Amino acid sequence: MEPNKNILSIIRGEIRDFLYNSIEIVPGYVFNQYDTIKRCHLYLNSQFEDQTFYQGRPKLFDNKIKPKRDRVAAFLNIDTKDIKAISRSGSDNPYKMLIAQKELDYYLKDNDYAQKLNDMAETSVDFGSVVIRKTNKGSETVDLRRMFNDPTVESLQKSRFLTFKHLFTSSELRAKVKDGWDEDVIEGIIEWKERQMNTSNAGSSYERDGQINMIRSTPYIEVYERFGEVEKGFLDKSSKKWDKTLVKSLFIVAEPMAYSKDANGQYMGEDGGILFKSAWTKDYPVDEYHYYKTPGRWLGIGVVESLFIPQERINELANQKRSSMELSTLHLWQTSEPTIVNNVLTDLQNGDVMITGQAGLNPIVNEERNLAAFASEEQYYLNSIDAISFVSPQAGGEQVPSSTPATNAVIQQNNTLSVFNFKRQNYANFVRRYLRKFVLPGLLRQMSVEHIFRFAGDYEQMTKLNLGVATSFANQKAREMFLKGTIVTPEAYQEILMKNIQSLKGSQELHLQINETWFSDIDLDFDILIDNEQQSTDVIANNTWQVIQALSANPEALQHPVTRALIMDYAEKVGINPTKLESMDMNPALQQQGQSMPQVQAQQAPVGQGATQPAQVR
Numbered sequence: 207m208e209p210n211k212n213i214l215s216i217i218r219g220e221i222r223d224f225l226y227n228s229i230e231i232v233p234g235y236v237f238n239q240y241d242t243i244k245r246c247h248l249y250l251n252s253q254f255e256d257q258t259f260y261q262g263r264p265k266l267f268d269n270k271i272k273p274k275r276d277r278v279a280a281f282l283n284i285d286t287k288d289i290k291a292i293s294r295s296g297s298d299n300p301y302k303m304l305i306a307q308k309e310l311d312y313y314l315k316d317n318d319y320a321q322k323l324n325d326m327a328e329t330s331v332d333f334g335s336v337v338i339r340k341t342n343k344g345s346e347t348v349d350l351r352r353m354f355n356d357p358t359v360e361s362l363q364k365s366r367f368l369t370f371k372h373l374f375t376s377s378e379l380r381a382k383v384k385d386g387w388d389e390d391v392i393e394g395i396i397e398w399k400e401r402q403m404n405t406s407n408a409g410s411s412y413e414r415d416g417q418i419n420m421i422r423s424t425p426y427i428e429v430y431e432r433f434g435e436v437e438k439g440f441l442d443k444s445s446k447k448w449d450k451t452l453v454k455s456l457f458i459v460a461e462p463m464a465y466s467k468d469a470n471g472q473y474m475g476e477d478g479g480i481l482f483k484s485a486w487t488k489d490y491p492v493d494e495y496h497y498y499k500t501p502g503r504w505l506g507i508g509v510v511e512s513l514f515i516p517q518e519r520i521n522e523l524a525n526q527k528r529s530s531m532e533l534s535t536l537h538l539w540q541t542s543e544p545t546i547v548n549n550v551l552t553d554l555q556n557g558d559v560m561i562t563g564q565a566g567l568n569p570i571v572n573e574e575r576n577l578a579a580f581a582s583e584e585q586y587y588l589n590s591i592d593a594i595s596f597v598s599p600q601a602g603g604e605q606v607p608s609s610t611p612a613t614n615a616v617i618q619q620n621n622t623l624s625v626f627n628f629k630r631q632n633y634a635n636f637v638r639r640y641l642r643k644f645v646l647p648g649l650l651r652q653m654s655v656e657h658i659f660r661f662a663g664d665y666e667q668m669t670k671l672n673l674g675v676a677t678s679f680a681n682q683k684a685r686e687m688f689l690k691g692t693i694v695t696p697e698a699y700q701e702i703l704m705k706n707i708q709s710l711k712g713s714q715e716l717h718l719q720i721n722e723t724w725f726s727d728i729d730l731d732f733d734i735l736i737d738n739e740q741q742s743t744d745v746i747a748n749n750t751w752q753v754i755q756a757l758s759a760n761p762e763a764l765q766h767p768v769t770r771a772l773i774m775d776y777a778e779k780v781g782i783n784p785t786k787l788e789s790m791d792m793n794p795a796l797q798q799q800g801q802s803m804p805q806v807q808a809q810q811a812p813v814g815q816g817a818t819q820p821a822q823v824r
Contacts, residue, residue: 220367278595289641330497334507335496376400386482427461441484513594672716
């Protein structure tokens with residue numbers, strides 16, 4: 207291997223290039239991804255990049271970005287209640303799908319996905335991009351301050367490298383031995399770190415030379431996880447000839463920034479080490495969403511970055527206005543008489559009479575006469591902030607001026623909502639993809655583990671579940687009778703079904719034993735119904751109500767072949783599943799019990815098909 211050519215130096219060089227070099231998006235537009243992320247972070251916290259004073263005082267930061275950012279994040283955010291379980295196979299088993307939805311709701315709540323979705327929406331608005339990484343426990347939102355990539359690529363999957371920085375204590379690092387990390391290297395790194403210092407500065411928020419956080423704590427060890435191409439020789443050192451073939455790999459290294467130098471500053475050797483290495487043939491374990499994408503750079507443009515310029519001018523006006531107003535509060539006097547006192551506050555008493563010459567004692571006119579210009583300039587940039595962020599004052603919760611025509615207010619509100627509905631559609635597509643890639647595997651694992659499902663819901667849901675359980679038992683009983691050679695007539699099947707329904711009548715709770723095959727007939731998937739991309743909930747609700755009114759006015763419409771065909775065709779065109787209309791007839795026996803359950807016909811549940819066996823029901 208070439209002298210000083212090792213994976214540690216490669217990682218060190220990539221990170222330094224990422225931190226300190228810029229790229230040219232177009233001639234005249236120079237961009238540094240790391241500096242942009244840092245600046246967004248500063249502005250969100252009302253801090254300046256340049257901490258110098260303005261006329262001897264700390265500068266004012268009049269933050270107009272954060273309210274817009276909060277409003278946009280609220281528009282974009284998707285709640286867990288909006289996530290619905292669906293069957294890609296079109297399984298017509300509504301009670302199983304209802305149980306699957308309850309399993310999904312519990313899984314999302316138990317794993318705190320509500321907070322994860324909030325973090326994803328806020329991060330995308332703050333920095334323009336959000337990256338979700340697959341982990342052993344599901345997924346996590348990546349801290350962009352500690353992610354390094356090629357800043358020129360369109361997506362992370364096309365980046366030459368993708369590196370994540372982690373901070374480990376000694377005990378956390380030793381715990382990684384069970385994951386296959388090199389124990390000898392770990393102990394050597396820990397020993398080296400302890401020789402450097404007994405305690406360490408707290409981990410810094412951003413990479414920088416010189417001064418860092420001075421909060422003292424136990425030593426942190428910097429660990430970098432790099433996905434990307436390397437020469438094959440880095441993976442296979444047993445070969446006598448260095449193989450320069452490029453292969454995808456995963457390297458986990460400790461302290462790559464630390465290396466020894468002689469008195470002349472020349473490189474002597476690495477203080478860090480390789481903790482783990484292997485070939486990596488899959489895609490990078492990440493997914494990404496960009497609030498606004500522009501060619502030439504990976505990082506998207508968020509609300510904060512788009513408001514850099516108007517925020518700067520608002521800050522300038524705030525500091526200029528403060529200095530001007532302070533000057534206008536001074537009471538200054540002028541005179542040509544040498545006999546006038548020096549300070550009227552200390553040299554005169556109440557009732558004193560001053561004798562002056564013709565010049566007299568006159569006040570200096572120093573009141574602020576530029577307030578109108580300040581107000582006009584400030585309003586211009588406030589309007590600019592509204593226009594750039596697409597968040598009008600009304601959308602931000604502010605009162606509409608009384609002079610504003612109602613029509614104008616409605617138009618502004620609709621314009622704002624139309625923009626964010628489009629953004630939300632794109633974001634919902636990303637969340638749907640994220641759920642399939644990172645949430646569904648964990649959910650299926652949890653659902654396939656044998657467990658007791660307990661449900662205590664409202665009357666309508668309990669009715670649906672009881673009917674489903676009764677149908678399941680009836681199918682199972684009919685199947686057993688069929689295998690024994692007994693002919694199951696429709697009347698006999700209906701009698702079995704009614705006995706099961708009677709046994710469940712009045713039950714306030716449902717207990718089911720779920721095993722690994724219980725959901726095998728459902729090809730589970732997710733949908734988000736608030737994005738209007740696949741269907742509009744408002745339109746569906748309105749169309750459903752129209753169908754209900756039409757059938758209420760003419761209950762026999764489904765019985766006539768012509769009107770039935772027309773109703774089914776209409777339902778399909780307006781987004782209503784026509785198969786749900788198949789069960790419009792009501793079972794007289796159930797009506798006598800006061801329950802609105804669809805009749806289960808023997809021909810709709812063929813003997814020996816669709817039978818499931820919940821082990822316990824009480």
